Amino acid sequence: MSRWKAGVFAVLLACNAVLGIDVLTREEGPRGPPARIALQSTDDGRQVRLRRGQEVTVALPALSASGYRCGLRDPLPGLLSLEQVPPRVGGTPGWIFRTLQPGRGVLRFECRQELSDGPMREFQFHLQID
Incomplete structure (x- = not known):
């Protein structure tokens, strides 16, 4: 995996964990x-x-x-x-x-x-x- 792809993937995972927005599956909102x-x-x-x-x-x-x-x-x-x-x-x-x-x-x-x-x-x- 290129450095660029690895960086984008890391940002997506951070959004998922910190903001509660699952950008990988496009589910938005808090995980209630x-x-x-x-x-x-x-x-x-x-x-x-x-x-x-x-x-x-x-x-x-x-x-x-x-x-x-x-x-x-x-x-x-x-x-x-x-x-x-x-x-x-x-x-x-x-x-x-x-x-x-x-x-x-x-x-x-x-x-x-x-x-x-x-x-x-x-x-x-x-x-x-x-």
Whole structure:
């Protein structure tokens, strides 16, 4: 590597370390917690890559007036921490999770009309936590 290239590389690394600007991958801004990922019914079956400590919200179609409810089927203990459960009436709809450690799993929910033998709808989100 020429002296010029080595010098430029050293400056880039210094910017990365001192300023918190990753000029090598073009990511700007402070290295704080990763952004929250929002999932909804249209993301059913989606593969989602997450980082440790990242928040994940899941909003599914639950209509309290009609009795249509969604429930968490598999909370993935060890991989996710359940931070918030949606209230039955009012409040912020959806579940909030925080990733705990690296691993893979499928976050599953089931939705159905209460007091009905009608069909159940399942939603799945395939998670990869790095």
